[in-house]
Structure formats: structure tokens, C-alpha cells
Amino acid sequence: xxxxxxxxxxxxxxxxxxxxxxxxxxxxxxxxxxxxxxxxxxxxxxxxxxxxxxxxxxxxxxxxxxxxxxxxxxxxxxxxxxxxxxxxxxxxxxxxxxxxxxxxxxxxxxxxxxxxxxxxxxxxxxxxxxxxxxxxxxxxxxxxxxxxxxxxxxxxxxxxxxxxxxxxxxxxxxxxxxxxxxxxxxxxxxxxxxxxxxxxxxxxxxxxxxxxxxxxxxxxxxxxxxxxxxxxxxxxxxxxxxxxxxxxxxxxxxxxxxxxxxxxxxxxxxxxxxxxxxxxxxxxxxxxxxxxxxxxxx
Amino acid sequence: xxxxxxxxxxxxxxxxxxxxxxxxxxxxxxxxxxxxxxxxxxxxxxxxxxxxxxxxxxxxxxxxxxxxxxxxxxxxxxxxxxxxxxxxxxxxxxxxxxxxxxxxxxxxxxxxxxxxxxxxxxxxxxxxxxxxxxxxxxxxxxxxxxxxxxxxxxxxxxxxxxxxxxxxxxxxxxxxxxxxxxxxxxxxxxxxxxxxxxxxxxxxxxxxxxxxxxxxxxxxxxxxxxxxxxxxxxxxxxxxxxxxxxxxxxxxxxxxxxxxxxxxxxxxxxxxxxxxxx
Numbered sequence: 001x002x003x004x005x006x007x008x009x010x011x012x013x014x015x016x017x018x019x020x021x022x023x024x025x026x027x028x029x030x031x032x033x034x035x036x037x038x039x040x041x042x043x044x045x046x047x048x049x050x051x052x053x054x055x056x057x058x059x060x061x062x063x064x065x066x067x068x069x070x071x072x073x074x075x076x077x078x079x080x081x082x083x084x085x086x087x088x089x090x091x092x093x094x095x096x097x098x099x100x101x102x103x104x105x106x107x108x109x110x111x112x113x114x115x116x117x118x119x120x121x122x123x124x125x126x127x128x129x130x131x132x133x134x135x136x137x138x139x140x141x142x143x144x145x146x147x148x149x150x151x152x153x154x155x156x157x158x159x160x161x162x163x164x165x166x167x168x169x170x171x172x173x174x175x176x177x178x179x180x181x182x183x184x185x186x187x188x189x190x191x192x193x194x195x196x197x198x199x200x201x202x203x204x205x206x207x208x209x210x211x212x213x214x215x216x217x218x219x220x221x222x223x224x225x226x227x228x229x230x231x232x233x234x235x236x237x238x239x240x241x242x243x244x245x246x247x248x249x250x251x252x253x254x255x256x257x258x259x260x261x262x263x264x265x266x267x268x269x270x271x272x273x274x275x276x277x278x279x280x281x282x283x284x285x286x287x288x289x290x291x292x293x294x295x296x297x298x
Numbered sequence: 299x300x301x302x303x304x305x306x307x308x309x310x311x312x313x314x315x316x317x318x319x320x321x322x323x324x325x326x327x328x329x330x331x332x333x334x335x336x337x338x339x340x341x342x343x344x345x346x347x348x349x350x351x352x353x354x355x356x357x358x359x360x361x362x363x364x365x366x367x368x369x370x371x372x373x374x375x376x377x378x379x380x381x382x383x384x385x386x387x388x389x390x391x392x393x394x395x396x397x398x399x400x401x402x403x404x405x406x407x408x409x410x411x412x413x414x415x416x417x418x419x420x421x422x423x424x425x426x427x428x429x430x431x432x433x434x435x436x437x438x439x440x441x442x443x444x445x446x447x448x449x450x451x452x453x454x455x456x457x458x459x460x461x462x463x464x465x466x467x468x469x470x471x472x473x474x475x476x477x478x479x480x481x482x483x484x485x486x487x488x489x490x491x492x493x494x495x496x497x498x499x500x501x502x503x504x505x506x507x508x509x510x511x512x513x514x515x516x517x518x519x520x521x522x523x524x525x526x527x528x529x530x531x532x533x534x535x536x537x538x539x540x541x542x543x544x545x546x547x548x549x550x551x552x553x554x555x556x557x558x559x560x561x562x563x564x565x566x567x568x569x570x571x572x573x574x575x576x
Contacts, residue, residue, distance in 0.1 A: 009336050011308010011464040016489065037467040038306050038496060040489040059376065079397050094471055099397030100376050138500040141468035144439060172308040172464050173335035176439040196550035197313065197338040204336060207436045225541075226548035252517065258488050259519050 001158050002186040002287055003166045005034070007209075009201030011172035013193045014221040017254050017264055019169040020044035021276045022283075023128040024263040029165035031126070032154040033133040034181040036119065036146045041169045044263050047124030047131050055121050055134065055149065057142040058098040059113040063089045067110035074102035074111065094139050118142050121150050123157060128263075130157050143171075147180035165287075174208050182209070186290055188216040189245070189283065194229035199236065206240055216242055217286055219279055223247040245286065246279030248272055299575060300458045301568075302477035306493030308464035311483045311513035311537070314553050315564075316461040317342045319481075320427045321554045322564035326456040329424070330448050331431035332473040333463040334417060334441045342552040345429035347422035353432065353447045354413035355396040355440065360387055364408035371400035371409065392439070417444045421451060428456070442472050449473070457568070466496045474500070479571050480508040481534065486518030491525060498529060507574070511567075514539040534567050 004022075006015045020041060023031050033041040061082075068088035075083040082095040083102065089111075091102075103111040119142070121134035132154040136146055154166050168185070171177040182188070188209045192202040202218075209216040218237050223230040230247065237244050253270030257263065265273045265280075303316040313331075317339055320329040331339040358371070358380070365387055372380045372387070379393035380400060391414050401409050417434040430451045432444040441463075449472070452458045462473035474480050482497050484490040494510070501508040510526050515536035526533050537543070537560075546556030554561050 010338070012310060037465040037470075038308070038493040040307070040492055043488050043492060077398075077402070094468075094475075097395055097397070098376055099395060099399055100374065101397050101399040101402065104374055104399065105402070136467055138466045138496055138503065139468060139471040141442075143465075143467045173333075173441075174436060175335045175434065175441045175469070177467075178335075179437070179439045193548075195548040196341045197547075200338060200341060201336040204436060211437045225544050229548050255487055255517055261488065 001164060001166065002290065003168060003184060004187050004189060004283070004287065005168040005170050005181055005185045006189045006191055007170040007178060007205050008172060008191045009174060009205035010192070010198050013191045013198060014248070014254070015191050016040045016044065016169055017258065018191055018219065018221070018276060019167055020263040021265040021273070022167050022280055024266045025277065025280045026165055026167060028163050029129055029167050030154050030158045030161065030163045031129065031131040032150060032166055032168045034147045034150070034168050034177060035171040036134050036136040036143050036177055037171070039133055039135065042131070042133055043261055044258070045126040045128060045131055046261060047122070047126050047133070049122050049124050051123040053121050054117055055119040055146055056115050056117050057145045058116045059100065060093055060096050060098055060116045061091050061100070061102050062112045062114050063091055064110045064112060067108045069108055071107065074106060077101050077105055097141065116142070119146050121146070121153065123153065129163070130161060132157060144176040144180035147177045148183065151181070151183065174204050178208070182212050182214060185214055187287060188214050189219060190216055191219050191221055192233060193222050194220060194226040194233060196229070199229065199233050202233065203236070206242060215290065217245045217283065218242050219245055220247045222250040224249045245282045246275060248275040248279070299572060300452060300460060300477045301571060302460040302462050302474040302480045303483060304462035304470060304474055304480055304497060305464055305483045306466055306497035307484065307490050310485050310490060312464070313338045313342065313461055314513070314547060315481065315483050315511055316459050318553045318560065318564045319568060320459045321552060322561045323457050323568055324565065327426070328428040328430065328451070328453055328456050328458045329461065330451060330458060331461045332445050332448055333461055334432040334434045334444045334448065335463060337431045337433055339431060339461050340429070341550040343424035343427060343429055345422045345424035347420045349421045351419050353416045353419050353444045355394070355416055355443055356398065357391045357394045357396065357412050357414045358389055358400050358409040359412040360389055361408045361410055364406050366406050366408070368405070370403040370405070374399040374403050395440070396443070416440060419444065419447050428453070441469055445469055445472055466493070466500055471500060474504070474506060477506055478575055480506050481511055482508055483511045483513055484522055485514050486512055486520065486522040490518070491522050494522065495525070498531065509534040512536045534570070535563055
């Protein structure tokens with residue numbers, strides 16, 4: 001079983017449209033959406049929920065107001081500026097990181113640590129196969145933990161169904177959820193666009209993948225919006241020894257498919273669909289050429 | 299006055315809108331790039347940096363000679379950053395959230411205060427705009443403390459434009475926390491709408507007034523408009539797709555230089571928000 005993760009650094013380069021098409025094209029696979037706080041892949045796969053689970057991670061501090069004497073010690077100790085003193089201590093649930101220091105040192109034993117229900121995750125059925133996805137509640141900070149959790153769940157589903165691939169949609173950025181999504185991945189497909197911002201953010205995602213020693217391939221989406229910059233990016237990739245597997249032209253058909261709620265390749269042949277099919281063929285060859293053993297385990 | 303520009307979905311045009319607002323402001327203005335994972339504002343504003351500082355987090359380092367392996371530091375750590383096997387205490391600095399709990403419970407003075415680099419904060423001027431951004435170190439999972447350091451540079455005497463990161467998790471919330479107004483930039487597509495709804499939910503929870511700018515407003519359907527009407531969210535501006543704009547953006551040219559007549563539109567948006575606040 002191989003895990004392929006689509007990343008971009010910059011948002012809006014087309015990760016979800018591409019992984020949605022792979023879901024349509026690949027034969028034996030499980031889909032996984034690791035963009036846990038703004039997940040969109042379900043909008044292309046029309047999932048039917050099979051299992052729904054609460055995701056509980058970490059704790060949040062809560063003041064028992066009848067015990068609190070407003071001595072101010074917790075406010076002084078809190079490193080996250082989450083506690084304000086009013087008539088009693090008041091803890092901001094959003095900025096509390098659940099370290100528990102306030103509760104440990106409270107002389108009145110007036111602070112409880114409650115389990116934190118911070119999201120929901122699902123196993124669903126789709127026309128294209130099993131799909132593991134989730135929704136982190138707004139403002140939550142456990143995105144990395146939720147990513148790690150649903151990755152494990154997707155592996156279990158893949159083992160049970162004998163799937164050969166896990167196709168993973170990643171988050172933008174280079175932070176917590178992205179780092180968690182990279183764990184045990186066999187190949188990263190970086191999707192960029194021909195812009196200075198796209199290039200800048202791509203370099204950072206390539207550095208990150210290099211940092212974790214993960215084989216990385218590149219796709220330039222909407223490449224014809226600026227052919228010179230597209231060439232510049234190809235040159236940069238060559239210098240970094242990153243193979244460009246495909247280039248997809250700007251094509252309004254991508255948005256039309258999104259509005260219909262279907263993968264790009266599931267519709268009548270558009271230029272974009274044709275290019276994505278070609279990209280998928282090359283990606284399959286690259287995956288087949290990977291060494292049998294996992295490259296790295298984090 | 300603090301105006302945060304956010305979106306939920308990535309790539310909708312946050313940086314385009316926030317840099318345009320900064321460039322269209324007639325009074326003293328600051329631009330704070332809070333997308334510390336992938337900051338892009340400098341590409342469009344070309345600031346001259348005159349200040350740079352490494353932002354660090356405090357982490358514990360073990361003084362093995364003093365450590366008695368009592369287990370207290372391991373017990374208080376809620377992030378599994380301290381483990382103990384028999385008499386051996388191990389510290390995993392990348393897991394540490396700098397709560398300082400371990401230092402406070404250690405009775406043997408066996409923990410030394412060390413630091414982990416989170417990233418770099420840089421500031422300077424971009425023409426008349428005071429520019430600040432942070433860039434998180436590659437491999438660092440914790441961006442929020444660096445983001446907070448960028449936000450601390452907010453000057454209440456000025457109009458502060460905050461360019462927020464995508465998503466709706468902690469870094470997004472930290473960026474809009476304390477803002478007087480949030481502009482959500484979206485595109486009229488199902489992905490844009492889905493993530494917009496999540497972002498609007500956060501604004502409602504925080505009770506922060508907000509309005510919408512629809513970018514590439516002619517590439518999609520009319521469901522975002524319908525949603526705004528239903529939620530009573532003002533649509534502050536619509537920017538249609540133009541190849542000229544896409545090309546300027548690609549080269550790193552800011553929108554106001556590409557389409558100078560838009561300066562007035564952005565200035566009107568600012569005037570409206572300032573007037574509404576009073």
C-alpha cells in the first residue's frame with residue numbers, strides 16, 4: 001500500500017480538483033482529506049456517511065466559580081494569555097492550550113480540566129471507493145492530531161479493503177497539519193501555479209518535503225496563465241531535482257465540474273481533464289518505480 | 299482600527315485585497331502579514347526591511363547531574379514532550395508548547411531554560427506603509443507564537459490591515475481576534491462558499507462585524523451572493539476575472555498598479571468601514 005499526498009504551500013492552486021480526479025481514475029484506493037479545517041473534497045465525491053465519530057483531543061481549563069477566590073495566580077502562570085481576572089478568573093476557551101498548569105497550581109483547587117471535543121470524523125462510501133474525512137470545529141488547535149488520527153483510520157480501511165493506494169488531499173501552508181500529513185507518505189505531489197506567490201510558497205513546501213526526505217513530484221496548474229513564470233518554476237524544479245510530471249492549462253471546465261459536484265475527469269473531455277489523465281498516468285509510473293520499502297517513517 | 303482580511307479557503311485573494319487596501323489608504327497605515335507559514339505580502343509591496351529578529355520559544359533542557367528522575371516534569375507535561383524510562387528522562391523539544399509547567403514543578407533545579415527557533419519577524423517601510431511579517435522556520439509546527447509577535451506590532455494610532463492565513467483553525471482565529479472588522483474574501487464556487495460559511499460561523503461566535511469581497515466574481519455561480527443576502531452580510535466589492543489582473547498578480551505586481559482606477563473602490567471600502575465604526 002502506498003500513500004500519495006497532494007500539497008501546495010499556497011492555497012487555491014487546485015489540490016482538491018486534482019485529487020478528486022485521481023479518485024475517479026485510480027482503481028484500488030482509499031481517499032483521505034487531511035485539510036481538516038477547510039475540507040472540500042467531499043463536495044466532489046458525494047459521500048454517504050457510514051460511520052461518524054467524535055474527535056476528542058487534549059483538555060480545556062474551566063473555573064469552578066464558587067471555589068475561585070480571584071487570587072490571580074493562574075493569570076500570572078498562564079503563558080497563553082488565556083486567563084483574565086474579573087470577579088473570578090475567566091478562561092478563554094479559544095486560546096487555552098490545555099497545559100493544565102493553572103489547575104495544578106490553583107491553591108483553591110478551583111480549576112477543572114475538561115476533555116476537549118474538537119471535531120468530527122467520518123468514514124463514508126462514494127462511487128469511487130471508501131473516503132475518510134473530518135471537520136475540525138472552528139478555531140480549534142488540534143489539527144495535527146486530527147490529521148494523524150484520520151490517517152491511521154484510512155490505513156485501517158485500506159488494509160481491510162486491500163486497497164493499493166491512499167490518495168490524500170493536504171492543507172495549505174507548511175505548519176502543524178501539513179507536517180502531520182507527511183508522516184509515512186510515499187510520495188508528495190506538489191501542485192503550484194505560475195505566480196511569484198505560487199513559486200515562493202512552492203519552494204518552502206519543497207524544502208519541507210526535503211527536510212523529511214520524501215520523494216516529491218511537481219505539477220504546474222493553470223500553467224498557461226503565465227508561461228514565462230511556468231518556465232521559471234520548471235527551471236527551479238530541475239535545479240532541485242524535482243521532476244515535473246504534468247502541466248494543466250487554465251480551463252473554466254474545472255469550475256463547471258466543481259459546480260456540478262463531480263471530478264474534472266468524470267465530465268466530457270476538457271483540456272484540463274485530458275492533462276490530468278496524462279498526469280495520473282505518469283504519477284502511476286512514478287509510484288510503481290518507488291522502492292518497495294517505505295522511504296521514511298517519522 | 300484593525301481590519302483583518304481572511305477567507306477560509308486558500309487562494310481566494312486575501313493578499314491581493316489586503317495589499318490593495320493598504321495602498322489605497324489616505325491615512326497612516328500598517329500592513330501585518332499574519333500568514334506566517336506562507337507570507338506573500340512582501341512580493342506585492344516590496345518593503346525595505348530595517349529590523350529583523352528571531353522569535354523563539356522557551357524549552358527545557360535537562361541538567362542530568364541534578365535530575366533525580368522524580369517524574370514530576372513528565373507528569374505535568376500535557377504534550378508528551380517529556381518521557382521517562384527508568385532513571386532516564388528524555389525531552390522532545392519539538393513537542394513543547396512552552397507552558398513552563400515543568401520548570402515550575404522541578405524541585406531539583408534540573409531544568410535549564412533553552413530556546414527553540416520558531417521563525418523570523420521582519421519589519422520596515424513599503425513607501426508610506428509600515429510593513430511587518432513573520433516567516434516560520436521550515437519544519438516548525440507551531441506558528442501561533444510568531445503570529446502573536448507580528449500582531450503585537452499593531453499601532454492603535456494607525457489603520458492596521460491584517461492579512462490572515464487560510465483555514466478556520468487556531469491561526470485564523472488568532473489573526474482576527476481583536477479586529478474591529480473582518481473582510482472575508484471568497485470566490486463564487488462551491489469550495490469558496492463552503493469555506494466561507496465556516497469562516498462566517500467564527501465571526502458570529504466572536505461577534506465581530508464582517509463583510510464580503512467576491513473575487514473572480516464572474517467565474518462561478520450566484521450561490522455566494524444568495525448566502526450573503528440570507529445572512530445579511532454586506533458585499534463590499536466584486537472583482538471580476540481579468541487576464542490582466544491574473545498576469546499582474548503572477549508577476550508580483552500589486553492590483554492597484556495593474557488597475558489604478560480600483561484605488562478609489564478600495565478607498566471607498568475603507569471609508570465605509572471607518573464610518574460604520576464610529
